[in-house]
Amino acid sequence: MEKNIDPCIIIIFGATGDLTNRKLLPALYKLEFESLLHKESKIIAFARKSKDNEQFRKESLKAIKNFSKFKVNNEVWKRLSNKIVYHQSEFQDIKGYNKLKNLIKKICSKSSGKCNRIFYLAAPPSFFEVIINNLKKSGLAISEKSWSRVVFEKPFGHDLKSAKKLNKAIKKAFKENEIYRIDHYLGKELVQNLLVLRFANSIFDPIWNKKYIDHVQITVAEDLGVETRGNYYDKSGALKDIIQNHMMQLIVLTAMEPPVSLDADDVREEKVKVLRSIRAFTLKEVSKIAVRGQYGSGTINNKRVKAYREEDKIEKNSNTETFAALKLNIDNWRWLNVPFYLRTGKRLKERVAEINIVFKQNPGILFNEHVKNIEPNMLIVRIQPEEGISLQFSAKIPGKKMIVDNVRMDFCHECKFGPNTPDAYERLLYDVMIGDQTLFTSWDMVEHSWKIVDKISKAWKNGKVTSYNAGSWGPKEADVLIEKDKRKWYKPQKSIYSTLLQNSTTQ
Template sequence: MNRNNLTKDIDNVFNFNPGADLSCIMVIFGGTGDLTHRKLMPALYNLQCEKKLPYHFAVVSVGRRDKNNKEYRYEVHDSIRSFARFKINEQTWGQLRQRIYYEKFNFAEDDGYTRLDTFLKKLDDQYQTGGNRIYYLAVAPEYFDVIVEKLHRHGMARNTGSWQRVVIEKPFGRDLPSARILNEKITAVFTESNTYRIDHYLGKEMLQNIMVIRFANMLFEPVWNNQFIDNIQILSCEKVGAGSRAGYYEQAGALRDMMQNHMLQLLTLTTIEPPASLDTESIRDEKVKVLRSLEQFSPEQVFKNVVRGQYGPGVIDDEEVSGYRQEDRVSPTSDTETFIALKVHIDNFRWAGVPFYIRTGKRMPVKSTEIIIQFKPLPNILFAREYGGLDPNLLVIKIQPKEGIFLQFNAKKPGTENIIVPVQMDFCQNCRPGTNSPEAYERLLYDVMRGDSTLFARWDEVEYSWKFVDHIAAAWKERKPNFPNYAAGSWGPAEAAELLAKDNREWLHAGDISA
């Protein structure tokens, strides 16, 4: 491929396109839910602050609670004040406020859709949105196909003369068979090109930056392979427990909640081949190639290479916290995993022999998402006797809460003695005063408006992700775990450390490396 063409294209794919016609009505099913109040409405306000929302735009939230427009707008104001990255500006809020509406009905009842269709056509005339719609399904998974079928029955997703797009939150199915059934129902109405399977991790600033780091820097791309890289670790940890999500989490666990989507997306963007161009389908094609190349575990390999855990009581930030089985709506004998660590290989020419260690869990010591690339050690020939060996070079891509790049290399310590020490260069793009990085949902909502699905999962990505995860889930059914097996505030079960110790490696974390 032509590297110059690729680097020229990078700005195009990762920048907003203010010239696109974004006129539309956004319909949020689940308008009274936590996702809408904590993420979606604040994201729309932030876009309004940055003058990214189109002039011809309105929001209709659909819920089952009894509210009027005034009451609902008041609640949205409180949510924006609590969760938006920009402070409330009454003039800016007023511009958005007057375009927010609330409709009450049960998602399963036809009468509500009839009223909604009539109301949306009225708003089309008022806001000149031309029939363009975004249907955002911020609801429990069991309503996905119900809502799509009702929209189809009432002629609200024809995609003739205007466009209608649907946004689906995770989980997209519970396993591969259920995901296939759901996909058939949704794409039969909206088609693949108008179906947006959202993974908010893909909207994070530094995750989008991974390809730029690789393909726009001669320093990295030539050594981004098994000749120079010893191993790659991908970490996403949370300090919080299941909390209010415990009812959902009991059905999902860390495997389905994190590994099937977020963690495998981190893996694919880290390891893809340079695409022919940075258009949507070229990037997605390369991601699918990685997922198809993932090592498929036999049941024996699952128990050898995958560790699961569940947190018990412990201490975080000097505060005692309860175990998972003591959370509301959790069975006292629950076998749901809140932690998973695994070792996997990608069976292709670039990555053959390089182990990938992936770890995610709740009630960990820190909140952090990062990708650690550990390069191979140099032969201890020149420095073995006098210097006692060398630390490996490390590159860390920090995704949250800090956004940046950390590079460790070796240098001589100042002084008269010949001592080599690891030194670090640490760039944090959201640590500087005045920096206010966009939230993930801002970018993703804007992309839906302009019809750019680059940062959304295509069906075959979902399909191959489930194929990989289903092998693990099937093996787990054959053996009951000994839960709980790690204390809240720890780094997970002892078996997770042993997983790397067998390879003479250890888990790394940028905070520990730079300490």
């Protein structure tokens, strides 16, 4: 990352929360470590509990030690901690914003005259509108001779109607080029690498279309359950929590046309065209293209785990899906009749996020009698846990007989570039500071993905969710969804390097 950063004041709303502790503070620490926070920049931590600067700084250090990948360097921490100020207020209380305004004025008067502001809403979504309205009322949103930007965590609304209402309220206070809607998947290295893979490699570009690609599979699987997020998750479910945002981003990055340039507007324009091309379906057709499930009890990593309905803060008769699978078609020139199969869920067999580009198979005339479980050529983009790209093709097994098997060429991101890859939040915070919106979601994208998700959600309103065993790959219906097209889900495979990496970290 470059180092042409303006000084700014980052105001974190919800600064004592889980997200700030686990993600934002470690990211800010790393940015300070890399000297990517301007020496005049400040961080104002806005939350409800009463505490002084010293107490908040102490808790922040503890969070950074707990959640950062790196050992804390005292010099770096000292520099960061001097930048942090705690501001106690209720989100609803306008007086708190007036005091915040005075605090900001005081900080600015001591700096070189720049009074740039980032308002980071790491707050419960039910407060987004309240905070925005108070920022407007108090005059904090308007900046003279400086810039001001506002960052929203997901979810952006819980359906199209609520997203529109929220967006309308934001637009009264901020312009679109000041609004940063986070989808942290876009900050992940391998997700950013998708455009490079597609458009910087002459070998992939000519075959990235309906002529050579049979279908695309996208899996975002977690082995964890709802953990402490029961309250939120039971009202949301897998469709809204993962498909509406992260998986839609993965589809568009896989399917979009080359943008005119890498500027935010050009990239976003191409992305939204993909969503607009997704084949429309009726409420009745939802059962043919979408499957849902909810985890029952089961075994993961040799440990018994309880059913979703037995988890903390979950309704005993909850009908919320913890698994969703979809088949979508993109009706454009490049992708006509190339289905995109998506699946996501909690308490699945393992934690993995990957995109499989499955190529059409050659006629088997020559090797039909000599194959051993032969699979099609596949390009696999592994987003997590270990990041990399694998190309699967067929090769002869050594020996006197002609037997053909599947082999893989692996690119392991960490082996090549080391473990210092910036965390998604580090990259995204940096981009907000330099004013680059490319890795943030535009309103058009939010609107179109809610349109698709709302339809499925409406069809699922009545009817019962089916159960699947924790530790499996989801309900049987998800297999049927793909098998009726004479295809199958491919089991994620670890690259040959993952064991090497594991060994090197345990040594």
